Amino acid sequence: MKIEWTKTPVGRRKFLKGATALGAAAALPMGLGSRAMAADGGTLRVRSYGDLQSIDPAFSKGVIDEEIHASIYNKLIQYKPGREWDWQMDAAAMIEQGDETHIKFALRDDIGFTNGFGAMTAEDVKFSFERIVAEETESPNKPDMGPLSHVEVTGEREGTIVLKEPFAPLWSIALPYITGNIVSKKAWEAAGGKATTDPVAESGPYLRDSWLPKEKTVLKRNPDWKGEAPAWDTIEILPIDDENTAEIAFEAGELDFTRVSLGSVQRYRDGVPNSGTLLEYPSLYYTWLGMNLDHPKLQNKKLRQAIQHAIDVPSVLEAAYFGAVQPSTGIIAPGLAGNRAQSLVPPQADFAKAAELLAESGETNVTLKLDTLNKTTFTTAAQVIQATLAQIGIAVEVNVLESGAFWASADNEDLQLVLNRYSMTPDPYYATSWFTTEQVGHWNWEQFSNEEFDKIHAEAAQLTDQAKRDQMYQRAQDLMEESGAYRFLTHEATPVVHSAHVVPALRPDGLALLRYFGKA
């Protein structure tokens, strides 16, 4: 079957109909009639915390771009909405792991690209995946593809993904996330191999209709989409970086879906305006207090352990996160292999033990500098830590830094204590990757270097036995904690609100999968 894929032109009649409606709307009195209400006429309005940066999956900057990419492109598999991490078929009609390094797939025969670039073939899959790992592409997302060697094309719509070595995150990161998006080889080559912010060819249930920088991205239903029909005619994605503004917009009825601040959770628990609903999800962020093992002031392990035991995590979370989050046990979030049931050091402070450890360390008149981002949550947390450490006689000076300066901390030789937060994708491999010896001087600011940890990081990524991986990653976090360089705080949370008209489709960490959003 040969399908001609073209963009449906807007006919004169359709144009006039739209123009008439627009004219009628414009004639209404100002302040009353021209107000765009959310969920009107098949339009879903959602908030994103930032604006589109790139339409090219190879240069996607993360969640913000991916929300759009996941709607306008297809992947072999997609994340499944729900509370448990899982995937479902998308462009793949069949996908199976042949052996540890070979994954066979067959594409559906009803997916095509816009702008006359034809049906999706295995060549497109090969092109999309291989360009991510190609040196000349210089894709910052290359690590997500792990040890991809190449894609063998065995038929028009059949192929095999070949890995250099086993790679468990293929199923949790590489295929269902950023690097899994399949683009049109012909379209990309016609565009000279590059696309900045305008798509050269799309294939998803939605097409990008327009983009007004810093204002909104508009997605429209793809008229040629042969899969399950998307629920909305139009999706408007509004970049709003301030959560309070987003909440006001939601309460004014101008947004259907938004993440809300942790400070507002209690208020929304008591009732969401406009018959809306609050949903609380865990998050994949992990926040911790790190100690620079190379700093002369922190060479003493007993001192570091005293600090671990003197920090009262519940107090920090109550003050900084309004009690809306749970203490974490490490860097791997609940629901993922490697999440520990409990940490070695309990979340509650033990001042007696801390004082005892400090005495054993022989350190006196300890004064330390704690670096933190200039965000209220972190400065509050830093102040609570400062107060609790003062109880065992450790003086802490809080050093608040603007984001650019903070993220350059790898170059700060005087870094002592640091209140830090990283994010991760739904595979433990991603979290441990920043704490290897290789990352010392880059993102491993604690200068933590442990052979066993490095070995676990390298080996666990190659295992398909999830129970074994679970044990290994738990051990990796034990090693981190035993070093005395870490006091794990929280994975934070993702509270979201949605209007009554919407059935949201969310990942287990509360992030939106827009293509699956439904109508109530």
Place this chain on the structure above:
Amino acid sequence: MLLYAIRRFGLALLILIVAVTVMFLMIRAVPGDPVQIMLGPRATPELQARLTAELALDQPIWKQLVIFYGNLLQGDLGIDVFSGRSVTEIVFQQLPHTLWLILGSIIWSATLGIGLGAYAAAHPNTLIDRVTAAISVSFVAAPAFVVALLSLLIFAVHLQWFPAIGAGEGFWGRLNHLVLPAFAIGLSWVGYIARLVRASMLEVMGESHIRTARAFGIRERRVVLVYALRIAILPVVTVIGVGMGFLLSSAVFAEIVFARPGLGKLVIDSITTRNYPIVMGSVLISTGLFVVSTALADLINAWLDPRARTAN
């Protein structure tokens, strides 16, 4: 007048060069590797090195400055590292939103402020004058961000008269979306302009040409509006020119609170991400706006009052 205009714009150009140079040096003095921030944690060292060379960040500061001005003379503000789009295109896409916001604020605050001030001056030491004074002082004292949030909660959430976020589409849509942010950043100017006009009017009303006009039996309304107000609003023109800088800075938070696109928000985002080309492009345009508006205010003053041409 022509010689004055040339002198005034020459000075404006000099101010612009100094301001942009200072900003250029300041942004580079801030700690943090811009390339690392731009590319994120997983960029290869090769890619970082290539971008460093591309942005000339491996060159001495003086050389970077020469390159920047060299490109500027050719009308090239550079390329945005993130999106690969031209900085000129990005900046000029955001500029109209900020200009409309500022213009909207000036129009409504000047109209109301001049009206209130003139009315109060025409009825000095009456209850109306005192009420006007109280209102003016209250407006001046009201922090713009508080006004913004309160107006959002009252007019957008509770009454639902105006939209809360965005810039709208089409003429009426854009106008509708402009009401609350323009109200928020213009409110304190109402009080300020009203006080200024009142003081200026009272001074003018005591002058001999006003007495003469009254002696000729010209109606009081005409004396106030034509003879007195025309001279009394001269300081307002200057204040509005200088106030462009203040309004530009107010626009930043208005753009954040009302989730509007605009130059202010663009600058903030770019500084945070160390997006040097965008920072410099935005600063150049916004500083240019400020310098040109103050120069224009001086020229209008000089045109209305020839004494101003020789005062400097």
